Amino acid sequence: MKMNKPNYKLIYSDIINEKYPSKKKQCSNFLNKDELTVLDVININRIIFGSTEVNAKENQKFKSYDQNTISRILTYQKENKFTNSQTAIEFKMSRNTLTSWKKKYSIK
Template identity: 50%
Template sequence: MKNTPDYKKFFNDIINIKFPEKKEICSHLLAKSNLTVLDIIDLNELLFRNSSKENSVFNQKHRSYNESVIYQILEYQKKNRLNNSQLAGHFKLSRNTVTKWKNLFPV
């Protein structure tokens, strides 16, 4: 059994305590039975959109992506017809990371 955080409970607690006004905005994501990494990124963006630049930079340095998430991000690029720069900007990645992923994980 893999120990993973209960992100639904985590985000529900944050919404109830800090952001009750954003409950309805996030409800469609929290209604899912399983949250994907992309859902978690979306929830984080919805809740902490106005955080400071230095907080955003610090948090981005500590993100990690597994193989399935990388495939989802690359599928998102294909589905939305984004170039590497647009995808990198959307997910706050470097363009070099996107290029590396495309070479390592062909879609």
């Protein structure tokens, strides 16, 4: 059984048009794409709603990453020569998550 993904492009377009029209220009690069990646969704969410400590901790429970996004995060870490701690801060995630991804996907 195949699960349908939410249409984030439509969801965020509606949110921006109805509640945050002033942020339309900042999000236009993302909304002009054919399909949004998980990282795109995270970035649009930051632009629209900002990031507060309370929201970040609460939202962290609901994050989910596909294999493409995991690969992009690990590549970003490698290209920028970041430690797990630096990468975890950048993407607001656990260092342990990065470590387990590296083990699972054999990236050193």
